Amino acid sequence: MIQQFIELGQGYGDIYELCELVKTNEHRFHNAFIFTATHDGNSVASLAVAFKPSGESKFMPIYICREGIPYNEEKLSKRIEIFKQTIxxxxxxENILEIKHSSVFxxxxxxxxxxxxxxxxxRYIPPMQ
Structure with a gap:
């Protein structure tokens, strides 16, 4: 199975697009993620959703809004609240994972x-086959 990230943006207005993808593809929903990372002393979040392949396809898309949302575990931003409510x-x-910031790569x-x-x-997504 081929898994690939599709970047929608950095989580400003595109968070609404991500939520709409979840609503309209509920039957294909596989998993949702909040990735947290620290960069220059600030915590940021990326929001992502993995969908099951469509039809006979072996392609699993993972849509992501990358690192544009400030993250504070005690007081979540409105965008993260909207995402969590949609899920x-x-x-x-959703699954919350602490990861390395993309600037490390x-x-x-x-x-x-x-x-x-x-x-x-x-095991949040299937292994390579």
């Missing part, structure tokens, strides 16, 4: 391979 509306629960592709490795290792 609850489809009777699912020399290329964005390396960062996404790192995330796929973490998700496979923790």
């Amino acid at each position: 609850q509306d489809v009777k699912q629960q 020399s290329e964005k592709n390396q960062y996404y391979q790192y995330l796929i490795g973490i998700l496979r290792l923790n």
Whole structure:
């Protein structure tokens, strides 16, 4: 199975697009994630949703809004609250994972391979077949 991240943006207005994808593809929903990272002393979050392949396809898309949302565990931002509510509306629960910031990697592709490795290792997405 091929898993690939599709970046929607950094979580400003595109968070609404991510939530709409969840609502309209509820039947394909696989898992939701809040990735937290620290950069220059600030905590930021990335929001992501993995969908099951459509039809006979072997392609699993993982849509992500990357590192544009400030993260404070005690007082969540409105965007994170909207995301969490959308996931609850489809009777699912998000997974919160602390990861390395993308700036640690020399290329964005390396960062996404790192995330796929973490998700496979923790069985949040299926292994490579």
